[in-house]
Amino acid sequence: VALEGFGLVVLESLAAGTPVVASALEGLMEAIEGLSPDTLVSPGNPVALAKRLREAITGLRPLPTAQACRRYAERFSWTEVARRHLELYADLVRSDPGR
Numbered sequence: 001v002a003l004e005g006f007g008l009v010v011l012e013s014l015a016a017g018t019p020v021v022a023s024a025l026e027g028l029m030e031a032i033e034g035l036s037p038d039t040l041v042s043p044g045n046p047v048a049l050a051k052r053l054r055e056a057i058t059g060l061r062p063l064p065t066a067q068a069c070r071r072y073a074e075r076f077s078w079t080e081v082a083r084r085h086l087e088l089y090a091d092l093v094r095s096d097p098g099r
Contacts, residue, residue, distance in 0.1 A: 007031030015073035017066030021052050035072040036064050 007027040010020050014035065022028040024040040032039060038061060041048040055061040064072070074080065 011073055011076050014069040015076075017070045019056075019063035019066075019069050021049065021056065021063070023049075031076075034075075035068065039063060 007030055010022055010028055010031040013020050014032075019036075019039065020032060021039050021041060022032055023043040025043050029040060039052070041052050052061070056063045
């Protein structure tokens with residue numbers, strides 16, 4: 001569980017159009033909850049993981065579509081991340097009281 005919280009693998013999966021069921025840990029939560037928070041399960045709980053996977057397989061609670069996964073992952077592209085950083089820096093410069 002200590003090494004589970006790295007969200008990059010989740011984003012790579014989503015970018016490839018593959019939905020993810022993941023543990024509700026920092027990193028993973030930030031990477032996936034905006035797409036489908038019901039795909040997060042209790043960390044270290046194999047019963048909850050098995051139940052959620054079974055629900056997805058049987059169609060009881062489907063996972064997001066490949067198209068939805070890819071579209072969501074685009075929010076984390078390098079272009080989008082760079083744009084958001086530039087926007088943040090511009091806001092900080094505009095609000096600098098020492099200017």
